[in-house]
Amino acid sequence: MGLCPGTKITGGKVMSGKTRPTANRAAQALRLAAAALRTSQSALGAYYRRLCARMDKAKAVTAAAHKLARLIYSLLSKGQEYTDQGQAYYEERYRQRVLHNLRRKA
Template sequence: MKAHALRTSQSALGTYYRRSCARMDKAKAVTAAAHKLARLIYSLLSKGQEYTDQAQAYYEERYRQRVLHNLQRKAQRLGMSLVPVTPDSATV
C-alpha cells in the first residue's frame, strides 16, 4: 500500500514510481516500487543506518546524466558526436 501512495510523493521513490508507470502498467510499477522500498528498508535495518531522502531533484539529475551518457555512447558507436545546443541557437 505504501508503494501505491508514492504516486503523489515528491521524493526520489515517488519519481521512480511515476517514471515506472510511464514504461509499464500501474500494477507492475507498484510491484517494482514495493520491491525497491523493501530492499531499501532491509539495507537500512541490516546496516543500522538512518534514511536520508535524496529528493526528487537529485534523482532527476542522475537520470538525466544516465540518459546523456547512453546517448553519447550510442552516437560514438554510430561514428557521430553530440554537440551541446546554446539557448539562442535552439529556436529555428
C-alpha cells in the same frame, strides 16, 4: 514476499517472469506504501512515476514495493538512517544517465 520477478528459464528461453502470488502481510503493506508514492515529492515518488509511464500500474507498484523492501532490508542490516535526496536530485541523475548512454551509443 513475492515482490521479485520470477526466473523460470529452460533451455535459455524465459518461460515466465511473473511474480508469485502471496498472502504475505508485509508485502501487502509495501504495495500500499508504493501506491502512495504517486503524489510524493521524493526520489522514490519520481522513480514510481517513471515506472508508471513505462508499464501498467500494477507492475509499477510491485517494482516500487520491491525497491522499498530492498531499501528497508539494507537499512535494518546496516543500522543506518534513510536520507531522501529529493525528486530534483533523482531526475538530474536520471538525465545524466540518459545523456551518458546516448553519448556511448553515438
